Amino acid sequence: MNLAIRDVQNDLSRFALTAVGLGLLLTIVLAMTGIYNGILQDATALPDSLGCDLWVVQRNTRGPFAELSRISPDLEDRARAVPGVRAARSYVSHTIQRELPTGKPIRFTAVGLSWPDDRGERLAIVDGRALSQPHFECIVDRSLGLSLGARLTLGRDVYEVVGITEGLLASGGDPAVFFTRSDAQAIQYDQSNEAIRLDRESRTRRFNESSLKNNEALRRRSLEANVSSPALGPPPIAAVLIDVMPGIDPEDVRSQLEEWRDITVYTQEQQDELILGGVVEKTKKQIGLFRGLLVIISAILMSLIIYTMTVDKIHSIALLKLLGAKPQVILGMILQEALLLGGIAYAIAILIGNATFHLFPRRVVVGNEHRLTLLGIVFAISVAASIIGMRKALAADPNEVLAS
Amino acid sequence: MNTLKPAIRAQGLSKDYGEGNTFVRALQDCSFELNAGEVVALLGPSGSGKSTLLTILGLINEPTTGDLWIGDSQVIEAGKVAQDVNDVRRQELGFVFQRSNLIPFLSAEENVRLVLELDEISPREAKKRTKEIMAALEIWDRADNAPNKLSGGQQQRVAIARALINEPSLLLADEPTAALDKSRGRQVMGLFQTAARERNAAVLVVTHDHRALDLVDRIFMIEDGLLDTESQFKPSEFGVIGK
Numbered sequence: 001m002n003l004a005i006r007d008v009q010n011d012l013s014r015f016a017l018t019a020v021g022l023g024l025l026l027t028i029v030l031a032m033t034g035i036y037n038g039i040l041q042d043a044t045a046l047p048d049s050l051g052c053d054l055w056v057v058q059r060n061t062r063g064p065f066a067e068l069s070r071i072s073p074d075l076e077d078r079a080r081a082v083p084g085v086r087a088a089r090s091y092v093s094h095t096i097q098r099e100l101p102t103g104k105p106i107r108f109t110a111v112g113l114s115w116p117d118d119r120g121e122r123l124a125i126v127d128g129r130a131l132s133q134p135h136f137e138c139i140v141d142r143s144l145g146l147s148l149g150a151r152l153t154l155g156r157d158v159y160e161v162v163g164i165t166e167g168l169l170a171s172g173g174d175p176a177v178f179f180t181r182s183d184a185q186a187i188q189y190d191q192s193n194e195a196i197r198l199d200r201e202s203r204t205r206r207f208n209e210s211s212l213k214n215n216e217a218l219r220r221r222s223l224e225a226n227v228s229s230p231a232l233g234p235p236p237i238a239a240v241l242i243d244v245m246p247g248i249d250p251e252d253v254r255s256q257l258e259e260w261r262d263i264t265v266y267t268q269e270q271q272d273e274l275i276l277g278g279v280v281e282k283t284k285k286q287i288g289l290f291r292g293l294l295v296i297i298s299a300i301l302m303s304l305i306i307y308t309m310t311v312d313k314i315h316s317i318a319l320l321k322l323l324g325a326k327p328q329v330i331l332g333m334i335l336q337e338a339l340l341l342g343g344i345a346y347a348i349a350i351l352i353g354n355a356t357f358h359l360f361p362r363r364v365v366v367g368n369e370h371r372l373t374l375l376g377i378v379f380a381i382s383v384a385a386s387i388i389g390m391r392k393a394l395a396a397d398p399n400e401v402l403a404s
Numbered sequence: 405m406n407t408l409k410p411a412i413r414a415q416g417l418s419k420d421y422g423e424g425n426t427f428v429r430a431l432q433d434c435s436f437e438l439n440a441g442e443v444v445a446l447l448g449p450s451g452s453g454k455s456t457l458l459t460i461l462g463l464i465n466e467p468t469t470g471d472l473w474i475g476d477s478q479v480i481e482a483g484k485v486a487q488d489v490n491d492v493r494r495q496e497l498g499f500v501f502q503r504s505n506l507i508p509f510l511s512a513e514e515n516v517r518l519v520l521e522l523d524e525i526s527p528r529e530a531k532k533r534t535k536e537i538m539a540a541l542e543i544w545d546r547a548d549n550a551p552n553k554l555s556g557g558q559q560q561r562v563a564i565a566r567a568l569i570n571e572p573s574l575l576l577a578d579e580p581t582a583a584l585d586k587s588r589g590r591q592v593m594g595l596f597q598t599a600a601r602e603r604n605a606a607v608l609v610v611t612h613d614h615r616a617l618d619l620v621d622r623i624f625m626i627e628d629g630l631l632d633t634e635s636q637f638k639p640s641e642f643g644v645i646g647k
């Protein structure tokens with residue numbers, strides 16, 4: 001007969017209740033781990049999905065995710081000329097909040113893809129397709145809540161949803177929406193009619209006050225609806241994404257590019273580190289702290305439970321000693337009960353986790369390695385908790401049997 | 405009964421508790437022999453050292469000085485336990501106490517069988533022997549009951565079955581009948597007598613209960629830690645009144 005199991009059976013409801021309580025606690029530990037992983041994955045999902053070797057950003061900035069970066073669009077062509085560079089794409093992004101015709105507000109980060117080199121094929125498109133024309137199509141993240149074929153009116157243009165991605169969020173947690181670069185910039189620099197009218201008026205006034213007011217050609221030109229001064233270049237871009245030729249060390253290309261004084265270059269890993277070190281650093285620490293605290297609380301609770309369970313049967317333990325039970329029989333009973341409790345609580349945590357984590361508002365990412373880690377932690381806690389009970393049991397005096 | 409070698413031989417057992425103001429000499433230079441197959445009653449006023457002697461014989465407490473042999477092997481030498489306590493307890497000793505002291509989370513049958521399982525006897529054999537002894541003690545019909553579902557007398561019979569199942573050389577009982585009424589008390593004492601005879605054990609019973617003393621072979625008296633093995637009381641003097 002197994003003494004641990006017989007003892008547990010004797011007060012099954014108490015044991016079950018304890019196991020469920022502990023299991024819920026472990027569920028939260030697992031959830032915390034999953035949320036932590038989710039934050040890390042969400043944060044790097046977008047840069048990772050763009051799939052490049054090097055990021056060229058504005059000099060001394062940590063852009064384009066952790067910080068704003070503005071570079072000249074000609075950097076794309078300049079970069080292409082560098083030996084070892086296979087391809088260069090520009091990257092633009094900005095966050096937009098609009099109201100749908102239904103009145104429902106939506107918020108997303110518009111990301112510009114370098115049409116025609118990059119049509120979004122590298123994104124993990126789970127539904128639909130990549131962009132197939134240079135204008136008026138977009139790929140949206142599922143979390144935005146739009147389905148394939150939906151139409152999105154932005155500025156004076158209408159964009160059709162042709163592809164759906166999953167888990168591609170910008171650092172602020174907003175879903176990413178991919179357009180061609182020119183569309184993205186058109187959306188970014190789109191102005192309301194009123195703004196255009198006011199702008200034209202002020203231009204006319206300035207023109208009339210200037211010494212050029214008699215130049216009829218210039219006057220006509222300045223009153224055109226959508227004018228951009230020839231003195232202004234094309235709008236800046238946020239970054240240039242570089243793919244390195246096969247067999248070339250990205251580090252070599254990086255050191256060449258870094259010679260240019262107007263830019264800073266990051267590898268993909270450095271980019272991830274910038275994001276994790278900067279944007280989600282505090283969240284990461286906070287959740288890490290909670291997770292650590294919960295593990296400690298579980299350990300304390302478990303120790304208390306095992307200790308109480310031992311004290312409750314101290315008389316039986318004294319009796320077992322009197323019957324000549326070897327110490328390992330008694331210690332084994334306590335350890336087995338602790339492991340049984342830990343094991344059942346762990347199973348409950350895994351089951352509840354599997355059943356509920358997808359319902360959490362934040363993404364919970366739990367892999368087998370995390371389950372195994374938790375199992376290791378539960379095992380360690382069970383053993384540690386039983387040591388306290390074991391010490392109590394070893395101290396049990398057979399005289400107690402006589403005294404009662 | 406008159407075997408050449410006594411089952412138990414104690415030589416010069418003494419036990420001191422405390423020191424200074426709290427010093428108590430609970431046992432003074434006790435020497436005696438117990439034979440296999442006999443039941444000896446240990447009588448004495450409260451605080452005279454009965455339990456002290458029993459716990460020393462049961463290797464629960466060590467004496468201050470003295471020696472003890474069980475059969476051929478010396479288990480206490482100059483006040484120190486000289487053998488593996490657990491081995492001796494499992495193989496040579498049986499205990500019965502005032503209250504039955506069964507393990508509450510095991511059934512009656514498991515409480516008895518446990519002793520054999522602790523001694524690593526095969527489960528088959530253990531089950532067989534458990535059934536035998538519980539049947540002999542007329543408690544087999546309650547085998548599956550939890551201890552708290554048994555009456556005091558039934559619990560005591562389970563405890564006796566447990567004490568006897570490992571065929572001990574020495575069975576120690578501390579006031580086993582105190583919680584029982586007269587007829588049940590006599591019944592328990594009768595069980596000790598049968599066990600001693602049939603299983604060749606030496607039985608030492610601490611008792612205040614004079615109602616069953618006619619069932620023992622010898623009476624030891626103890627007072628202030630001094631043991632008198634040649635007491636003036638003879639079991640035959642304790643006739644059963646009204647029987």
Ligand SMILES: Nc1ncnc2c1ncn2[C@@H]1O[C@H](COP(=O)(O)OP(=O)(O)OP(=O)(O)O)[C@@H](O)[C@H]1O
Binds near residue numbers: 449450452454455
């Ligand atoms: N652990 C101890 N520490 C100090 N003194 C003790 C201890 N155990 C027993 N004594 C003392 O030793 C003496 C003998 O005690 P013991 O328990 O052996 O008496 P007893 O004959 O069993 O009494 P009772 O009939 O009341 O059970 C008593 O004076 C008691 O106070």
Ligand SMILES: [Mg+2]
Binds near residue numbers: 454455456
């Ligand atoms: Mg006593």
